[in-house]
Amino acid sequence: MDAFVTRKRRRIEETASAVNDKLEKVDTARVGEDADSTDTKVAILASLFPNLESGFLLDLLMSVDGSVEESIEILKPSQAIHSARKRSAPSIGIQASLISFQHKEESVKPSYANLAPLTRRGTTLHLYSPEDIAAHTPCSIVHNFLPAPEANELLKGLLAEATTFGRQTFKMFDNVVQSPHSACFYVESVEEQQKQKTEYLYNGSFLEDIRQLTPQMKSVSSRVQPVVNKEIANRIKNHYPDGKKLHYQSPEPWIPNAAFVNCYNGGAESVGYHCDQLTYLGPRAVIGSLSLGVAREFRVRKIVARDDDGEEKGNKISERADAEGQIAIHLPHNSLLVMHAEMQEEFKHSIHPAAAIDPHPIAGSKRINVTYRYYRESFHPRYTPRCRCGVATVLRCVQRRKENRGRYMWMCHTGLTPGNEGCSFFQWAEFDENGNPPWAIRKRSPRATETLE
Ligand SMILES: O=C(O)CCC(=O)C(=O)O
Ligand SMILES: [Fe+2]
Secondary structure, eight states, rough: OHHHHHHHHOOOOOOOOHHHHHHHHHHHTOOTTTSSSHHHHHHHHHHHTTTHHHHHHHHHHHTTOOOHHHHHHHHHHHTTTTTTOOOOOOOOOOOOOOOGGGGSOOOOOOGGGGOOSOOOOEEEEEEEEEEHHHHHSSSESSSOSOOOOHHHHHHHHHHHTTTBBBBEEETTTTTEOSSSSSSEEEEEEEEEEEHHHOOOOETTEEESSSEEHHHHHHHHHHHHHHHHHHHHHHHHHHHHHGOOOOOOOOOSOOOEEEEEEEEETTTTTOEEOOOOOOOTTTTTEEEEEEEEOOOOEEEEEEEOOOOOOTTTTSSHHHHHTTTTTTTEEOOOOEEEEEEOOHHHHEEEEOOOSSOOOOOOOTTTTTTEEEEEEOOOGGGSSTTTOTTTTBBBBBEEOSOGGGGGGOOEEEEEGGGGSSSSOOOOOOOEEOOTTSSSOHHHHHSSSTOSSSOOO
């Protein structure tokens, strides 16, 4: 491995076959991805792709959860551009709806619960049409969501805001790393701003830069709300078993009161596979996500439980994660993606690094994304369980262990703050059918004078 670390970066344009030879060697050596340090992983990638900066390779690694294999998959086509056998770089294209290929007689009323995976291990299916996205992913999409001038004005306003966005830092493999894109959090009022700075923890730390929703963002929020509620109703009616809402899903209207704004400056900026935090949203949360500027690929993959992937083919985390392949949803300017109630608990999502992008007339190579969220009063940290560090805990859902899959737990997250150890506090989380925690149900009793929501 030292050879990888100490070798000088050669200025070469390798042929695709030389790269493939190296890939085979790495494969036969069965690089222990999950155990290797980040430095070693960057060194492996640098040896395969010597014309790429190590900073870029580190960002890329982070964006794919530290998977060397996935990084190689992403880089292979761009490396091959330099080879004699040119391949065209991936870009946003046009595809006929998959549903249009189906027989008319086959009634298409898919239920997310019994959908057979469309993809296989290691493959990516690209979806563009709203029908396909609703039928084969836990999301739905509304294209051309805002009147064009309003979308352009919002984009301009947020591009200006984004010049002062920072990058979140977090712990990965015991190293402190920075998120490979910039972001900022917006709330409705000065009071909320103050509360967020002192009461709400994210990965064990308070956010420093909390801003107030701009008037443009507020006005868009009031357009997002009815559309998301309509999409939720459609989803329940057409896709859930017996046309009923999911267990723990709230039957109350979705009311956006906060937004994370993400800025991706160029194709190399991305966000790795993750689920959004449910701590302040509650179980089965819905998120409305508006895309502006350059079109990018939003990838979704199902979380496969440890003993769900048959023949013991998934010993390595990255192999298990990829057991059913992934779906790339193309997000053009002015599209609203609704992540439905099954999304955060059962799937992971990412914004994939792009080898090539088609510049946007206003944003150039930048993409802005606004994720509108509903922070529920009953999930305010003043009510949620505290760990032994005395800190409000984080809500997680068991996703991989089959025995407890779908159960929720409150856990200490102080250890995620750089420099902190944290305690090992853990408590199962209980909710009623509608996703209300016990303290909200108690407060709702007829004699109570205060209700939480
Ligand atoms: O940029 C996007 O579309 C997704 C952002 C995201 O996943 C997040 O903010 O949690
Ligand atoms: Fe997310």
